[in-house]
Amino acid sequence: MTFSKINIQQACIQKQTELIESFQNRVDSMQADVLEANQSPSQTEDRIGGKVELFNAVGKELDFAIREMDFLETLQPEKQCTIVEPGALVITDKLTLYICVSIEQIEVDGHTIFGISTRAPIYAAMRGLEKGQSFKFNETEYEIKDIN
Structure with a gap:
């Protein structure tokens, strides 16, 4: 079997990019919802708090996905590995x-x-x-x- 680590790396970057975009879209959508909820006097504190909590959790997932992408981009797929290590x-x-x-x-x-x-x-x-x-x-x- 022949494998191209360059193609594998590109596929991983593409998949991670899609994940980041998905989280970013959720954050953008939720941000508008949270701002609207904060300005609406009819919302209860619990509902507002829940929305803010969910917004913060998704934001943390987005930050984590971005850090993972940063790490992924440091890997050198052209490097020949002889032991199990990052990039292998x-x-x-x-x-x-x-x-x-x-x-x-x-x-x-x-x-x-x-x-x-x-x-x-x-x-x-x-x-x-x-x-x-x-x-x-x-x-x-x-x-x-x-x-x-």
Whole structure:
């Protein structure tokens, strides 16, 4: 199997961009709603507080997504990795993982790849390992077939 880390990186950036845009649209929509609620005397304090709380929570998610994008953009897909580390493409006997940010599942060049964060428990189980080594996660044994 041939993988292009550059294509994988671009797909991850595209997916993260879509996530950021989605959060930004929600924040923009909610901001108008919160401002309107604050000016309306008919709203109860609880409803206003709930809207503000939700607005703040979505804003925090947006900030987190932006920080994740900043990290994603620091990765160098042209770098050849020999151990499991940020920017590594890890091909196991069961899954193909790109160590970046939590991107879930993406399809690139006909391959299913999961973007995982360095904060993910599965990353902790395999961090620093090399091709040919194995690790166990959630009662499943994985063998690292290749690292790029």
